[in-house]
Amino acid sequence: MFSKILIANRGEIAVRIIKTCRKLGIATVVVYSEADADSMAVEMADEAVFIGPPPAAQSYLDAAKIIDACQRTGAQAVHPGFGFLSENATFARALESEGIVFIGPNPHAIEAMGDKIESKKFAAKAGVSTVPGHVGEIDDPAHAIKIAEEIGYPVMIKASAGGGGKGIRVAWNRKDVEEGFPAVRAEAKASFGDDRIFIEKFIESPRHVEIQVLGDKHGNVVHLFERECSIQRRNQKVIEEAPSPLLDEATRNAMGEQAVALAKAVGYDSAGTVEFVAGQDKSFFFLEMNTRLQVEHPVTEMITGVDLVEQMIRSAAGQKLPFAQKDLKITGWAVESRIYAEDPYRGFLPSIGRLVRYDPPAEGEAHGTIVRNDAGVREGDEISMFYDPMISKLSTWATTREAAIDAMGRALEDFHIEGLGHNVPFLAAVMDQDRFRSGKLSTNYIKDEFPEGFHGTAPTGFQRDVMAAVGCAMHRVMTRRAAPHLMREDWVVVENGDRRQVRVSNGDDSLTVAFQDDGRSLTLTDVDWRPGKPTFAGKLNGEVFTAAVRPAAEGFVIRHRAAQAHVLVLTPRSAELHEKLPPKKAADTSKMVLSPMPGLVVSLDVTAGQEVRAGEAVAVIEAMKMQNIIRAERDGTVKAVNAKAGDSVAADEVLVEFA
Structure with a gap:
């Protein structure tokens, strides 16, 4: 077993890995950027190594700096968490060449299944049913339009190295492809250091069900059942649960067997997730494989009692899985809510700032339920524009789905945050909805249930x-x-x-x-x-x-x-x-285009005197690794442009004024 592990990540997953390492008696090293110098992970780790400025490409994505930190501290292995370098076969090989163990799957498995384009090719050769699409890289917007029109709209434009909802756009027409392709390519480059793009058919009203797999270096692979991840916004999961309310035992076994077969075919030897698109009729087919730990892994741990981070470490150390498939079973039900620094009242746009108050619910077991909160922040910490807007992951367990949802509703009531926008009210609204409680889910859930956006709910x-x-x-x-x-x-x-x-x-x-x-x-x-x-x-x-x-x-x-x-x-x-007081009138902003969030101006696409139509793109703002296209809400002539590319802007700052 290792005596010291370096964690090449930040935030809540770094803290999560530190907790398991402490349990195993393993010393930890974390790397950190300037933005994370005072983070909880830095405080908790046994050692911390500074690796550069806030942009991920200059710090967390710099493999040479990670390897240098291992050599300076004597770390024998690296746990990459999720995102950043977690699905980078080149990084895994670079570690191997330096005698450092990568706590994750072997490079061959990463290349075969982790790369979204290569996984499609591999699955097709293996006879696995996949989503219709173009299995290959897309060269430029013209090529993207040609492929999209051959497949038929709607299509999904995806980063080959993507994950975590980053580098994805749904295109419903030619204009969406023209605008979406360069945005996805830029996000892919910024988030993963890899701007390769592919396109596949977008399946309408599907469910997102994934199977957790776990392997060792001795050829053993098991699955730890499924998670339902259909509640999403902007292709980013928001609420997950395990097991899925859709599946029966026969479907669960079939999906699990297919996931294990795929994993065995590539010699998979760590934690990974095989993702499926499922129909309401329980039909399913392979979508992709994530060759890393998933954000939503806590719900699997809560229904199986297996510490996935521990098993990844043990597998990387050459130990055999301590259980077989027959030893695993589902106990109870677990629900996870991702607490994000975003404003659901403004289209879930990122919200940055300081956690003036951060008071999560008490963790532990009480009255037949369990509350768990995976967090990497404390009161007073800052949520910056440079990284994912997640604050924490709140999970609840109970013996039944209804009881787990009730426990989540109460836990969300007890979660108090001030200082920035957050999605706790939205999550609470979903927990109270009859449709969610009935289990009738799809990836269109948020769009279906909140077609005009989220504006709170009328009081009962x-x-x-x-x-x-x-x-x-x-x-x-x-x-x-x-x-x-x-x-x-x-x-x-x-x-x-x-x-x-x-x-x-x-x-x-x-x-x-x-x-x-x-x-x-x-x-x-x-x-x-x-x-x-x-x-x-x-x-x-x-x-x-x-x-x-x-x-x-x-x-x-x-x-x-x-x-x-x-x-x-x-x-x-x-x-x-x-009752006789006159109502207060809201300020008239109809002749202005306001920045909906704090962020960095990527481009301003209009000039003074230009005629603009409603719906036309006027600016692109980047925040938390996402590029957001800002559109005019009315026809008009541009009177003034108040920002330029490269500027940092605040929420509600006036970008463009109309005459």
Whole structure:
């Protein structure tokens, strides 16, 4: 077994690997860029080596710097995590030539299955059914258009070395290919150091089901069942679960056997994932193989009890798998939610900044469920524009799918983040949806369920009661502190303009809110809140809840899961007068093109005086390794261009003004 391992990665996966190494008594070394100098991984590792500036091509993708760090520290092996150099056969061979072990599959397996183009060729030779497409590299936009029109729209433009949702565009027509091909090529070069592109048919309304495989250097390969990863946005997985609600035992066995056969055919000897496109009728065919650890591996670990990072390390050290296929079984159900620094209210665009508050739910087992949070950040850390926007991966386990989803909903309630946009409300909304809970999933789920974008959800009856009770409780505490002579029982609660008359009274360790219109009564107990605290926890009529709360110019903003309201608690006379106030008008930005996110200007494609049509591309902004095309929302003549290629811009910064 190794005595020291270098981790050639960052963020939550570096922390995850360190935890397993500690369990095995293995010392760890992490490499870090300038942007990660104060990261949790650097703090936790036994040693840390600086490898360069923030851009990945100058640090985490520089194989020579990784090898030099191994030689300087005496690390015997490298765990590449996922992304960066994890599927780079040249890197694996370079390590081997220096006597350093690559903790991952052998270079032949990486080349045969890790490269998206080569894997298609290999699968076709092996007689495996694959997605229709062009098995070969695409030279330029003209070649891409020719291939796309031969295959038939829609098509998917993909980076050969891609992964993690990077370097992918769906093209529905010729214009999409013209714009998408150069963007995918640029993303591929920036993220993977490899700008080769291929095109395949885009299958509409599919499900994404993948099989986890694990092999050793003695010819043994097993599968650890499947994960469903159909909830995606921009081809990036958002919610995963294991097992899949689609599969029956026969389909599961068939997919598993096919995945193992593919792995054995290339002598696979580590953790890897065989991905399938599945139809609602349980039909399936091979899509690609990821020759690395997957982001969503925690759900597999939770239903099998197998530490995949540990098994990768043991396999790389030459040890045999400690179990056979017959020894593995599924226990319970696990769900994973990826917590991203992105704003779901603005089309899931990246959001960078500092974690002013970062308060995740408590991990561990309680009441028959397990909560796990894989994170590489702490309160006060910064999410930069240079890397993936993931904050953490929140996973829950229970004996049934319904219970695991319920546990995830509660865990998301208890997850509090401030300082940047995040997708916790969106994830909570999905957990509450009937369609998700029924298991009727597809990769079109987000587009189907939120066709106009995500704008939160309307509060349920219970959520309206939570907001009323929490508003009354907070108002009562604040009034008692600031003006006790104004304490009274009769109030009017205003939630987003909706008024309800209430009578508020204290009991022994409780607060009662009685509605005057229908005679209903709410009892608030076990309250955990004090002025200044951003969450309000308690029980409402015996039901546990946690709400995010903050003061407004007047009243409070209260959010429970995906429902949010501005809540005022007023005297009856104040409520009368308040109703007469004129509504505030929003600023007119119709003649401006604003940057939807902070990022780097790749190009500005219009000039002053130019006539522009609605939908025409005016700029390309890059943030977190993704290039985003910004389009005009109206016809007009360009009055001014306020930025240039290479500029860093903030969210809502004016890029272009129209006359």
